[in-house]
Amino acid sequence: MFLVLGLILASALFVGLLVYQLKFKHSIEVTRDLGSAPSLPLVGHGYHFLGLEPHELILKVRGFMDTYAKDHTLKVWLGPELNMLMGNLKDVEVILGTLRFNDKAGEYKALEPWLKEGLLISRGRKWHKRRKIITPAFHFKILYQFVDIFERESRVLLKNLERERLKNDKAGFNLYDWVNLCTMDTICETAMGVSTNAQTNADSDYVRAVKTISMVLHKRMFNIFYRLDLTYKLTPLAIAERRALKVLHNFTEKIIVQRRQELLRANSSTQSSDDVDVGAKRKMAFLDILLQSKIDDKPLTNADIREEVDTFMFEGHDTTSSAIMFLFYNIALYPECQRKCVEEIVSVLGNDRETPVTYDLLNSLNYLDLCIKETLRMYPSVPLLGRKVLQECEINGKIIPAGTNIGISPLLLGRREDIFSEANTFKPERFDVVTSAEKLNPYAYIPFSAGPRNCIGQKFAVLEIKAIAANVLRHYEVEFVGNTEEPPVLIAELILRTKDPLMFKLKERVL
Numbered sequence: 001m002f003l004v005l006g007l008i009l010a011s012a013l014f015v016g017l018l019v020y021q022l023k024f025k026h027s028i029e030v031t032r033d034l035g036s037a038p039s040l041p042l043v044g045h046g047y048h049f050l051g052l053e054p055h056e057l058i059l060k061v062r063g064f065m066d067t068y069a070k071d072h073t074l075k076v077w078l079g080p081e082l083n084m085l086m087g088n089l090k091d092v093e094v095i096l097g098t099l100r101f102n103d104k105a106g107e108y109k110a111l112e113p114w115l116k117e118g119l120l121i122s123r124g125r126k127w128h129k130r131r132k133i134i135t136p137a138f139h140f141k142i143l144y145q146f147v148d149i150f151e152r153e154s155r156v157l158l159k160n161l162e163r164e165r166l167k168n169d170k171a172g173f174n175l176y177d178w179v180n181l182c183t184m185d186t187i188c189e190t191a192m193g194v195s196t197n198a199q200t201n202a203d204s205d206y207v208r209a210v211k212t213i214s215m216v217l218h219k220r221m222f223n224i225f226y227r228l229d230l231t232y233k234l235t236p237l238a239i240a241e242r243r244a245l246k247v248l249h250n251f252t253e254k255i256i257v258q259r260r261q262e263l264l265r266a267n268s269s270t271q272s273s274d275d276v277d278v279g280a281k282r283k284m285a286f287l288d289i290l291l292q293s294k295i296d297d298k299p300l301t302n303a304d305i306r307e308e309v310d311t312f313m314f315e316g317h318d319t320t321s322s323a324i325m326f327l328f329y330n331i332a333l334y335p336e337c338q339r340k341c342v343e344e345i346v347s348v349l350g351n352d353r354e355t356p357v358t359y360d361l362l363n364s365l366n367y368l369d370l371c372i373k374e375t376l377r378m379y380p381s382v383p384l385l386g387r388k389v390l391q392e393c394e395i396n397g398k399i400i401p402a403g404t405n406i407g408i409s410p411l412l413l414g415r416r417e418d419i420f421s422e423a424n425t426f427k428p429e430r431f432d433v434v435t436s437a438e439k440l441n442p443y444a445y446i447p448f449s450a451g452p453r454n455c456i457g458q459k460f461a462v463l464e465i466k467a468i469a470a471n472v473l474r475h476y477e478v479e480f481v482g483n484t485e486e487p488p489v490l491i492a493e494l495i496l497r498t499k500d501p502l503m504f505k506l507k508e509r510v511l
């Protein structure tokens with residue numbers, strides 16, 4: 001009995017191996033010379049990653065990169081899926097600098113139920129046309145108006161921080177959660193022209209749905225069990241996702257319908273004074289720009305607009321709050337840098353803490369700008385970029401078979417000693433183009449990606465980070481509560497975070 005069973009299993013394994021070899025023979029052969037860790041038949045390198053905790057994954061990949069990569073390129077077979085982590089700057093330039101590699105890697109599929117084909121995931125002609133109409137939404141004239149919103153929302157944040165500070169005087173508290181609610185309110189108001197009031201009601205359906213969906217996305221992208229549609233659909237996570245999606249899509253849809261009607265009324269020739277008020281009272285939100293845009297002479301449908309607005313909601317809040325948390329961490333660890341930031345803030349904004357931040361004032365905060373750049377080098381909010389190669393191609397002599405997922409890591413690049421001196425030290429001055437001797441390769445420093453598919457919200461993000469940092473630092477000295485000898489343990493999922501929350505104490509600042 002056991003002999004028969006053994007024979008059947010052995011034959012199945014043999015046939016499996018044969019099919020595998022035949023199907024992937026070509027890809028295996030053309031990538032033979034690329035560096036890689038030891039692998040097993042069928043599973044490839046997958047067994048190295050099985051059972052690893054999320055924070056161990058990045059250490060494993062970094063270790064493999066150091067030990068096995070050739071020409072900064074590492075090949076990783078995950079079963080039938082070929083992945084390449086690429087860190088040669090000439091290769092990075094080819095991949096990000098042209099539109100040849102415009103398709104996103106398979107991992108981004110997990111975003112589709114929420115973002116559909118919004119700018120982050122769309123491809124080809126659709127991406128090109130959409131990027132063209134969305135670009136003016138980030139013109140400085142629009143960003144200029146948004147600073148009022150950054151100012152208002154960061155004032156609400158200050159109230160929350162003051163309450164937390166008084167409650168947790170000794171132990172410190174997790175700043176991230178509060179900053180995250182602030183960036184959520186900010187992106188919601190700038191994208192849709194309405195507030196989620198997340199900062200005053202963190203328990204609302206919408207806020208909870210955003211949090212659920214973020215959790216689901218992280219699990220789906222990096223846990224093999226949740227990655228396969230077939231097994232995923234049977235899990236409680238899939239049910240939670242469906243519920244959250246309903247809330248998120250209904251919310252956006254409702255706002256779009258309302259705003260479309262308001263605009264129609266405001267534009268009609270028989271405007272009542274009330275209608276005019278609607279337009280005057282509300283600032284132009286991204287949504288309004290999309291409502292007024294046309295592609296091939298046709299206005300965008302509600303569904304078209306929803307995918308773009310949802311994409312802003314996704315891309316525009318966890319990214320900025322991650323950057324702000326790491327900025328506070330860095331300047332808490334380097335008090336001299338914090339002192340310089342505050343000195344600059346006072347010299348630009350004055351001693352009166354009530355003076356609102358404005359577009360021009362924020363643009364004058366040059367030292368704070370260097371600290372933000374250096375923070376994003378060490379802790380890029382998006383630690384990994386992924387592209388899919390649709391047709392076999394050659395990149396600087398390396399053959400990349402069709403179907404390969406390419407990974408480029410702003411995190412690994414930012415910590416390379418051959419690119420950045422003392423890469424693990426916070427040295428904002430290295431970005432000072434006037435005084436620094438370090439010449440920056442634009443494809444080595446890529447927290448906002450690079451090339452035609454770079455982050456469209458980069459300027460928005462930096463202004464928002466500056467507004468929040470300036471208002472917090474005017475009121476408080478930021479101290480880190482925790483082990484200052486060891487760097488934080490990182491989890492490089494969709495958005496960079498730490499294994500344990502970073503805890504901070506705030507002390508009233510005397511100006």
Ligand code: HEM
Pocket residue numbers: 119120121131311312315316317319320323376380381382385386446447448449452453454455456457458460461
């Ligand atoms: C510190 C904050 C931010 C960082 C570090 C960041 C980083 C990035 C990166 C690395 C990409 C490329 C992703 C890829 O290729 O897979 C990207 C794309 C994008 N980002 Fe950001 N982002 C930030 C804030 C924002 C904000 C505030 C918005 C919107 C208001 C935004 C909107 C977008 C959009 C729409 C894309 C897709 C662009 C395209 O494919 O054409 N981002 N971002």
